[in-house]
Amino acid sequence: MTKKTVKLYQRPAGGWGGLKSVAQHIFEQGIPAKGARTLLSANQPDGFDCPGCAWPDQDHTSTFEFCENGAKAVAAESTARRATPALISAQTLAQLTLRSDQELEGMGRLTQPMQYDAASDSYQAVSWDAAFTLIASRLNALASPNDAIFYTSGRTSNEAAFLYQLFVREFGTNNFPDCSNMCHEPSGFGMREAVGVGKGTVQLADFHVTDAIFIFGQNPGTNHPRMLGELRSASKRGAAIVSFNPLRERGLEKFQNPQSPIEMLSGGSTPISSDYFQLKIGGDLAAVKGMIKYVLEADSQAQAEAKPRLIDLEFIADHTANFDAFMINVLSESWAVIEIESGLSRAQIIRAAQIYLNAKSVIACWGMGITQHKHSVATIQMIINLLLLRGNIGRPGAGPCPVRGHSNVQGDRTMGIYEKPRPAFLDKLGAVFDFSPPREPGYDTIAAIEAMLAHKDKVFFAMGGNFATATPDTEVTHRALRNCALTVHVATKFNRSHLVHGREALILPCLGRTEIDMQESGPQAVSVEDSMSMVHLSSGINAPASDDLLSEPAIVARLAVATLQQRSKTPWLWLLADYDRIRDKIAAVFEDFADFNQRVKVPGGFHLRNRAAERVWETGSKKANFFAHAVPVDLPIHRARLSQQQPVFNLATMRSHDQYNTTIYGMNDRYRGVFGERRVLFIHADDIAQLGMQAGDWVDLQSLSDDGVERIAKRFMLVAYNIPRACLAAYFPETNNLVPLSSFADFARTPSSKSIPVLITPHVAAGSGV
Known part of the structure; x- marks a missing residue:
């Protein structure tokens, strides 16, 4: 049993720690030879698609096309138990x-x-x-x-x-x-209204030529580790990588590529984020709107000085609708509100906007740190607004990139798994x-x-x-x-x-993804669609775990x-x-x-048409739509703070590094320095002191909601962490009970698991007499 410890993790993401973890999980499942053989068939032309995340494969020909958490998923499925x-x-x-x-x-x-x-x-x-x-x-x-x-x-x-x-x-x-209803539903809803397609418009090739990558509410080091390879390559060639995340996440700081002999043997690594902005939980809409406000103000000044315009007027005129009303709304937004609600200073927001302006092509990525809020749809549409300003959709190295979780969650929706089907x-x-x-x-x-x-x-x-x-x-x-x-x-x-x-x-x-699927005509392959709309085959290689499957x-x-x-x-x-x-x-x-059968049997598969990537806008206006959204100042967290005398914190739920969705592989969260314990609460050290407590103390959490129902999650250990004041993070599913069924994203109805107003009280053990 792992000893309960908390210690700062100073190594890069990936590297020897990742390889050691892969080996450990293979041996724990009792499959040392089978596990290694199976992993070498992951994401290969004649092998199976990893049952983990939906990040696309580079070329389907590498002999080493899996990551640490993908290896855990494969080992768990291939177990001898x-x-x-x-x-x-x-x-x-x-x-x-x-x-x-x-x-x-x-x-x-x-x-x-x-x-x-x-x-x-x-x-x-x-x-x-x-x-x-x-x-x-x-x-x-x-x-x-x-x-x-x-x-x-x-x-x-x-x-x-x-x-x-x-x-x-x-x-x-x-x-x-x-499961889309619980994760990326706001991405599909917000993007369909804005650009007519509910999927990202970029492909992996765009990451190879882009000038800047903006990452919102995503932790690729744990949730999509193979993405770090693309970010590493982009960083090495000088692309700007700008991360917006309340927590300092190791995978967004530096990465040691297990496939790089030089980095592995020298102990070297590659910096990932060129700039890292730790905004408040839920502050992304305000931050992005602030960036847009600066761009529009700078463009107005350039126009007054007879200098080249900073926005793409031709693209806006030919391809978009509602720009004038949108511009008026943005320019009228108060910088004071933007700073308070984002948790960033005006200088920080301007710094991010200047990186955007200096980039000829921009990709915007986001994960569930964006989609699980009440204002998720508005936030996503604000990110799309940012891209539209300079024509960053429908050309090389540019576009929106919602990074989805499960390996075929996007494909399921493509196949018609949807409660509101199109006529x-x-x-x-x-x-x-x-x-x-x-x-x-x-x-x-x-x-x-x-x-x-x-x-x-x-x-x-x-x-x-x-x-x-x-x-x-x-x-x-x-x-x-x-x-x-x-x-x-x-x-x-x-x-x-x-x-x-x-x-x-x-x-x-x-049957699992790794197993041979034998039907009347012989062994079968299935197909999956990744986050970038590539469709390819998956063929299991292992004998089924039971003849009755x-x-x-x-x-x-x-x-x-x-x-x-x-x-x-x-x-x-x-x-x-x-x-x-x-x-x-x-x-x-x-x-x-x-011609599905012909196209999918080509190694690597084929790319589904994305009309927004072609600048064909299947919206009501037949153009890409700018959407005006006010920075929200009446969210559940605002109302809760007005109703309480004691400190109210904003809690975000998240995965540990030894976890994929609800599957718990182990008790460690290596990159955050937590070992042997899952009931932990990440909190700023100054907030711990303000509560009159110490790191390591045990506390209970009570969520505050408009329905008046008492929801309490008991016994969490305080862990001092680099996170903004009044913000908290804890693992799910341990904190799922704190999320009211009635608390969900406007329009898209995704549970607001990334913004839960909570109170912290000392935990009193049962029978203590206190």
Whole structure:
């Protein structure tokens, strides 16, 4: 067991620490030879796509195309451990509930379908046929198809997602909550309004020629480690890299490339950020608007002095709408408000704006530090405004780059996993498969929880993920799931969601990304789409963890046959026999996938058309739209501070370095210097002193919300950290219960997990008598 310690990490990200961690996780999973062989097939032309993040691959030909956290994901999936029905049924669910999330998943790979047995309070083995029959009977007994909810994780392949959405729509509902609802929904919503496309417009080649990269609310060292390779290359050739982040993150400071013999042997490293601005949590909109204000003021001065203009007037005139109203709004914004709400000085904001002005081409990247706020959509549109000012969309080295998490979360949405489908898509889907798709919008994640909470006897089906742990307002979400008549989870490992079940419950074990998928026509490959719209194949190389595992497409196809029976004209089992047939159907529905099978079999795959990158604007105005947004001064944090006499802090939830989404690989957060403990609270040293406490003290957190409900997370250790005053950070899912279900991004409804008003009080141990 790792000793609980906190110490400053002074080494660069990556390097020997990363390689040591990879080796450690491979040995912990009992697969030294298999693990090394498997890793060498990650992100290769004839191998599998890493089940970790969605950062694109450089060329699909490197012999070393994985990162530390990707290696952890591969090792965890390839583990020698097996979570058999015998192992799981040896304890009651009440007993299993007491185990940590890491211990639950650490039992290993699931091997057989299992059904909850209420009499013994345990899961017992069940046959696939019996499982499909049970699900089909419960679905068909519902009063309405809308009483069923179908969740989707971002790890699902294009082929599985396409079949899944087809089955659910043939069943009769658009209830498709998915992980996008909890992460990058504001990116899609904000960008579609602004430029007509909900995806980034850049490709990896743009990082090779850009003059400046602005990074907002993102920690690539932990969440997208392979991105550090691109940032390192850009830094070495002199590109400016400007980071906006409340915390000092090691991966944004310096990086030692494990593939560089010189850096590894010499102990050298490469600086990443040329400038690092530690703004307040949620202060990005104010900071970016301040940059724009300076640019417009400097441009006005240049115009008065008969000097060259600083904004791209030709681009603005030809390609944008609403500029004049937007300019008036920006120039009227107070510098005082901008400084207070951003947490940056006017000089710092001007410094960032000058870097922007000096760059001929600019890329803007962002992560969930931007998307999980009440004002996320407005912030993203302000970033787009910044790019539009100087024509930084639709040309080399420039454009927006939302960096998504799961390896196919973007592809799932492309395949139609969306609760508000476009009518044109439904028309085409119905024509190709000869049925009438439902038109009524379905539930997103927040609405799904609300529906399950308000109405009993829903059926909840999850294609992957760990819904009970990933979602906000933990106690409320758990109560909602327990209201269900049936909960079903497709999974590779046992997790917390399997313990938070309906009256009936099933676990359906599936193949992992690393495993051979054998169907009637032979071994199959699936396709995935990365953050930059590259679509490529993924082929497993390992024998399945159990002979009883089914692929996700097989689970969907067999469930569709059992549920829809003669109502469906779709040849489900014929499609399943050869995934090329599924891809042909995808091509028939989506014009951008024409000749899908031919194009995807080229090493590296192909790039989906992005019309905004071509300066074709599919918006209502047929142009890119400037959006005016005031710097917010009435957010939950503002209201909470007005209502309290004691200090109110703004808490952001985040991952540790030994974590991917809800999967906990270990108890260490190496880059932040925390070892052996997850219940920690990162806080400025002066704030600790103001509270009359010391680093290492244990505290409780109470969130403050407009609904008046008391939400408390207990026993967190104070860790002094380089973070702005009155700002806090802690890991999720330990702090998810502090996020009210009603607190979400305007328009996009993403939980506001990066801005939670909280109070800090000393923790009093139970039975202490104090």
